[in-house]
Amino acid sequence: MDQEIFKLALLEKGLPEPILIERKAGQMGEHSHPFEANALILDGNITLTIDGFSTQYNPGDVFHLLPHIKHSESYGPQGVQYLVSRKEAKN
Template sequence: MKSPTLASFTAQSLEEGFDEIIVREWEPHLRLDTHTHPFDVSAHVVRGEYWLTVGEEVQHLKAGDFFRLARNVPHAELYGPEGATVWVARAN
């Protein structure tokens, strides 16, 4: 599968009903304890890696991976030694 561009990610996300697109740059070794967001997320990891923990499930996400997370779902994040760049579409 061909990697998306930010423009194609944005277009598809808006078509799917997401209303905000941001580029997040996360610092190396950053740990975000369990928290929630008041919006749905569709995201594409562009650079680096991180671990997303939802309940007992830990997902190791690397550059090229996509994931979705529903609003108000408790989760934690741990970023790898390079940090990460993630394109994030939000449905507010």
């Protein structure tokens, strides 16, 4: 998916404007976020591990992560750059 189509899809769903995130090679241990994340990978790659199941996302791939889902993140040798729309969870 390209950036313009991704942004249009977010707009159609009423989701916030995406922000650019850059991470260096490495990893982040298990954690969760208080928001829903919809992301488009621009460069590099990221592997998300949820309940022991790992999925790698590469440029053009999109992932969706619900709020409060425990996961870990691993960034490829060149790191990762992605656009992400974050929607705060309702309590």
